[in-house]
Amino acid sequence: MTPGKNLNDLLEKNRIGDHMTTNILVGKEEFSMSHITRLFNELKIHHLPIVDDDNRVTGIISANDLLRSFSMVLELGEVSLSEEFEAGGTVRDYITRNIEICSPGDPIITAIEKFDKGNFHALPVVENEVLVGIFTSRDLIRFISNQKQT
Numbered sequence: 001m002t003p004g005k006n007l008n009d010l011l012e013k014n015r016i017g018d019h020m021t022t023n024i025l026v027g028k029e030e031f032s033m034s035h036i037t038r039l040f041n042e043l044k045i046h047h048l049p050i051v052d053d054d055n056r057v058t059g060i061i062s063a064n065d066l067l068r069s070f071s072m073v074l075e076l077g078e079v080s081l082s083e084e085f086e087a088g089g090t091v092r093d094y095i096t097r098n099i100e101i102c103s104p105g106d107p108i109i110t111a112i113e114k115f116d117k118g119n120f121h122a123l124p125v126v127e128n129e130v131l132v133g134i135f136t137s138r139d140l141i142r143f144i145s146n147q148k149q150t
Contacts, residue, residue, distance in 0.1 A: 008109070010147055016111055017104025019143045020125050020133035026051045027061060029092040033069045036061055036091060047122040049131055050095055057124045057131050059095035069094050101126045102135060108143060111135050 027036065027048045036048065040063065047062045069089060100114045102123045111123055115137060125133040 007144070007147070011109040011112065012107050014108050014143065015104060016102050016106045016108055016123075016125055016135045017133070019108065019139050020104065020135040021139055022133040024049065024131075024134050026055075026131065027091055028052075029058060029090065029095060031091045033066065033089055033091065033094065037066060040066060047120075047134075047136070049122075049124045049134060050091055051131055055130045057099070057101060057126060059097040060099050060122065060124065061091055061095055062120070062122070065094045065096060099124065103127055104132060108140065111140065115140075 025039070025043065025045070025048060027039075027050045029050055029052075039045065039048065047060055049057055050059045050061060052058050100118055100120075100123055102111055102114065102125055104125055104127055114123060115121060121137040123135045124131055125135055
């Protein structure tokens with residue numbers, strides 16, 4: 001950061017919409033947890049917004065939800081690996097519904113406060129009730145890193 005730049009001022013003045021990820025993958029509640037497992041593994045993601053047919057957020061699936069589904073499968077006892085995957089249920093069974101969201105016009109400091117309060121790392125960005133992006137801890141780190149270079 002150049003001398004005189006105050007990080008807090010930057011976090012207040014910069015908007016989530018200018019630094020969010022807009023090219024995002026979304027999921028549906030009827031997706032199987034085995035499908036979600038493959039997506040997380042192949043795409044190296046840790047969370048996936050879940051939307052309805054109108055692109056309204058109904059919740060989010062995180063790596064923690066995925067781990068919870070694995071725990072439930074293990075409780076089923078001895079079954080084959082393919083049976084375990086299918087026994088894992090659907091997103092509907094594990095989705096986190098009471099989530100924090102933000103809007104593109106919110107200051108970045110709002111996201112930090114929500115991350116800290118909720119102990120999570122991704123916020124769906126919603127405008128007019130429709131998902132328009134996601135703001136993650138990775139986006140925040142990128143923003144701060146870019147400030148150091150200017």
